[in-house]
Amino acid sequence: MTGGPPGRSGVLAVDSGGSGLRVAVRVVTGEAGAPGTAPRDAVPQGATAEEVTKEPVRTGPRGIDPGHLMEQLVPAVRSLTARTGVSRLAAAAVGAAGFGTLGDALRAELPGALAREFGVRRVALAADAVTAYVGALGVRPGAVVAAGTGLIALGTDLSRWRRADGWGHLLGDCGGGAWIGRSGLEAAVRAHDGRPGGSAALLACAQEEFGPVTGLPGVLYPRADRPAVLASFAPRVADCAAADPVAAEILRAAARHMADSAAAVCPAGEEARVALTGGGVRMGEVLLAPVREELARRLTHARTVPAEGDPLHGATALATALAGNSLALPLDASLLHVVTSAPGEA
Amino acid sequence: MTGGPPGRSGVLAVDSGGSGLRVAVRVVTGEAGAPGTAPRDAVPQGATAEEVTKEPVRTGPRGIDPGHLMEQLVPAVRSLTARTGVSRLAAAAVGAAGFGTLGDALRAELPGALAREFGVRRVALAADAVTAYVGALGVRPGAVVAAGTGLIALGTDLSRWRRADGWGHLLGDCGGGAWIGRSGLEAAVRAHDGRPGGSAALLACAQEEFGPVTGLPGVLYPRADRPAVLASFAPRVADCAAADPVAAEILRAAARHMADSAAAVCPAGEEARVALTGGGVRMGEVLLAPVREELARRLTHARTVPAEGDPLHGATALATALAGNSLALPLDASLLHVVTSAPGEA
Structure with a gap:
C-alpha cells in the first residue's frame, strides 16, 4: 500500500471486545485524494466505512494475542481500503477490552505489525474505557x-x-x-x-x-x-x-x-x-x-450529556487526531499508549 | 464383620465436606459387648473414635462419587472398629456437602455398598445442613x-x-x-x-x-x-x-x-x-x-443457644437414633434419606 502514487489518505480504527472486532477506515478530511483513484462506490472524504468480525481476539499466557488480532484485521482492512479508495493509512487507533492488564504483547508487537502490513507509522493503543470516553465526549474534560x-x-x-x-x-x-x-x-x-x-x-x-x-x-x-x-x-x-x-x-x-x-x-x-x-x-x-x-x-x-458516539467512534477520533498531530489527551501505559515509528523502522 | 460371635455393637458416622472425610465409630450405649472382645485400648461404651481423611470426595457427572467415598471410608472404618472393639455396626449416617443437588449416585449405591462392606442395614444419608442442625440442636425444633x-x-x-x-x-x-x-x-x-x-x-x-x-x-x-x-x-x-x-x-x-x-x-x-x-x-x-x-x-x-456440637456429632446422633429405631426427624429426599435393607438384600 506504501510507495505507490499519492492517493487518498485515511485512518484506521479498531474496537476489540468480547464479541469480536469492529474495524473502520475513515477518509481523512483535508487531504485530497488524487483524482480518479477512488472506486465508484467509495465513501466521500470525512466519512467512514466499517466491518465487523465475529471472533473475539484470543487471550493467551502473554495476554491479548496480537497475531490473532492481525489475522482478523488484515482482510477487513483490505476490504475497507478498497471500498473507501484509501491508499495510505496515516494513523491507527486500537481500543481493546483488557488492555490495561492484558496488553503487554499488544504494546510490544502491534505497532510494528501495523507498520509492516499497512505502512501505518502512528499508532495509538487504548483501553476500551478510553475509546468509550472519546467516543462519548470527544477530547473534552x-x-x-x-x-x-x-x-x-x-x-x-x-x-x-x-x-x-x-x-x-x-x-x-x-x-x-x-x-x-x-x-x-x-x-x-x-x-x-x-x-x-x-x-x-x-x-x-x-x-x-x-x-x-x-x-x-x-x-x-x-x-x-x-x-x-x-x-x-x-x-x-x-x-x-x-x-x-x-x-x-x-x-x-x-x-x-x-x-x-x-x-x-x-x-x-x-x-x-x-x-x-x-x-x-x-x-x-x-x-x-x-x-x-x-x-x-x-x-x-x-x-x-448524551454520549456522542460509541467506542469505535472514539477510536476513529483518536486516529484522526493522531494523524493530524493533535492528540491532546494524557498518555498512560495502561490506558493510552502511542507509538510513532520512523519510515525505515518496520 | 457379620456372622461371627456376638460382639460390641456400634454406629458409623461420616461427615463429607470440602476438605475430606471425617469418620467416627461410636460404641452404642446399652448393648453390652461380649467380655474380652475389645482390645485393651478400646474406648468405653458411649464414646467415639474418629479418623480424618484429607481428600474431598470427587464429584463426577453423576454427582458425588460413592465409589470414591467408599475407597476412603473402608480403611478408616477398619481402623476405627479395631480401636473401639466394635464388631457389628447397627447403623450408619453420612452427611455430605452438596447432597441435595449432587446426591443421586449416593442415594442409589451407598446403602448397598455399606451393607456389603460392613453389614450395616440401617443407613441415613443427609445434607450437611441436616448433620449441622442435629449436631447443633439435637432432635429438637x-x-x-x-x-x-x-x-x-x-x-x-x-x-x-x-x-x-x-x-x-x-x-x-x-x-x-x-x-x-x-x-x-x-x-x-x-x-x-x-x-x-x-x-x-x-x-x-x-x-x-x-x-x-x-x-x-x-x-x-x-x-x-x-x-x-x-x-x-x-x-x-x-x-x-x-x-x-x-x-x-x-x-x-x-x-x-x-x-x-x-x-x-x-x-x-x-x-x-x-x-x-x-x-x-x-x-x-x-x-x-x-x-x-x-x-x-x-x-x-x-x-x-450455643451449638452443642459439629456436623460429625450430628451424624453420630443420627446414626445412634437410627440404631435405636428412634429417628424422630422429617424425611426428605434431598435432605434426609433413610434406607433399611433386609439381611439378604446386600
Whole structure:
C-alpha cells in the first residue's frame, strides 16, 4: 500500500471486545485524494466505512494475542481500503477490552505489525474505557461511565486520567449489567425463601428465564461466562421496575453506584461533561432517569450529556487526531499508549 | 464383620465436606459387648473414635462419587472398629456437602455398598445442613444457621424441614464467609478509587493479603476456588471491625442476613431454639455479639443457644437414633434419606 502514487489518505480504527472486532477506515478530511483513484462506490472524504468480525481476539499466557488480532484485521482492512479508495493509512487507533492488564504483547508487537502490513507509522493503543470516553465526549474534560456487563468510570481534566471501579463482578462493577442481574436474582431467591428483600415478580421472571429456581445454581455456576449470564437478567429487572418496588430500588441503587463512580473521577470546573455509555443505555428511561437524577445530585458542577458516539467512534477520533498531530489527551501505559515509528523502522 | 460371635455393637458416622472425610465409630450405649472382645485400648461404651481423611470426595457427572467415598471410608472404618472393639455396626449416617443437588449416585449405591462392606442395614444419608442442625440442636425444633464459606439456614418443627439461602456466592449465601470477605474487598477497592463506602484499613489489609490492589482481579478471577479466596479475607474484616466502622457495618449486615435466614425457617412456639454453627463461629464475639442481638430482635419467641456440637456429632446422633429405631426427624429426599435393607438384600 506504501510507495505507490499519492492517493487518498485515511485512518484506521479498531474496537476489540468480547464479541469480536469492529474495524473502520475513515477518509481523512483535508487531504485530497488524487483524482480518479477512488472506486465508484467509495465513501466521500470525512466519512467512514466499517466491518465487523465475529471472533473475539484470543487471550493467551502473554495476554491479548496480537497475531490473532492481525489475522482478523488484515482482510477487513483490505476490504475497507478498497471500498473507501484509501491508499495510505496515516494513523491507527486500537481500543481493546483488557488492555490495561492484558496488553503487554499488544504494546510490544502491534505497532510494528501495523507498520509492516499497512505502512501505518502512528499508532495509538487504548483501553476500551478510553475509546468509550472519546467516543462519548470527544477530547473534552469530564467523566464517562461505561456500563455494559461490567462498569468502569473514566475521567480526565486532559492532563491525567482517573478511573473508578471496573474491578469485575466479584469485587465491584457496581451498577453494571451483571450487578443489576445478580441483584435481581438475589431478590428472586429471597422471595422463594421468604426472606426480606424478595420480589415475587422477579422470582416469576427468573423462572421464565432459567427454569425452576431451585435449579438456578446448577444453571449458573458451571458456566464459564457467569457475568454474562447474570447480565442477561438485567433487562428483566428493567421490565419489572415500573410495577415492582424491589426492581425499581435495584435500578436506583445502580444509578447511585454510577454517580459514585462518576463523582470519583470527574474533574472540577464548569466545563466538565458527564455521559453514560455502553449497553446500560439500552435499558432505557427506567435506568436513565434515575441516573440523570443521581448525577445531578452528586455532580452539581458538571453537565450530563448524551454520549456522542460509541467506542469505535472514539477510536476513529483518536486516529484522526493522531494523524493530524493533535492528540491532546494524557498518555498512560495502561490506558493510552502511542507509538510513532520512523519510515525505515518496520 | 457379620456372622461371627456376638460382639460390641456400634454406629458409623461420616461427615463429607470440602476438605475430606471425617469418620467416627461410636460404641452404642446399652448393648453390652461380649467380655474380652475389645482390645485393651478400646474406648468405653458411649464414646467415639474418629479418623480424618484429607481428600474431598470427587464429584463426577453423576454427582458425588460413592465409589470414591467408599475407597476412603473402608480403611478408616477398619481402623476405627479395631480401636473401639466394635464388631457389628447397627447403623450408619453420612452427611455430605452438596447432597441435595449432587446426591443421586449416593442415594442409589451407598446403602448397598455399606451393607456389603460392613453389614450395616440401617443407613441415613443427609445434607450437611441436616448433620449441622442435629449436631447443633439435637432432635429438637428450631433453626440452625450454618455459616462457613457459604451460608444456609435450616429449620424444623419436627414434621417438616424449611431452608433458606444456601444459593452460593453469586446468588446469596448472605452473611457467610465469602460474603463477608467479598464485602471487605469491595470496601478496599472503593477506598482505592475514592468512592463512598471505602475503608483505608481494609485496603491496607487487602494489600497485605493479596499484594498491590490493582493486581487483585488477576489474583482472584483465574482461581477455581473463588468463594474460598473471598472467604479467606473474612477474618481480616473481623480483625478490622473494632477500629473501622466500615468493617463493623459489614459484620452487622452479615448478622442481619443470618437473622433474616433464621427467621425464614424457624418454627413458631416457645420451645424453638436457634444456633449458629460452622466456621463463622470462629470469628468470635465481633460477629457473635451482633448475631445474638439481631436474632433476639427478629426471633423474640426462640431461645438462642450455643451449638452443642459439629456436623460429625450430628451424624453420630443420627446414626445412634437410627440404631435405636428412634429417628424422630422429617424425611426428605434431598435432605434426609433413610434406607433399611433386609439381611439378604446386600
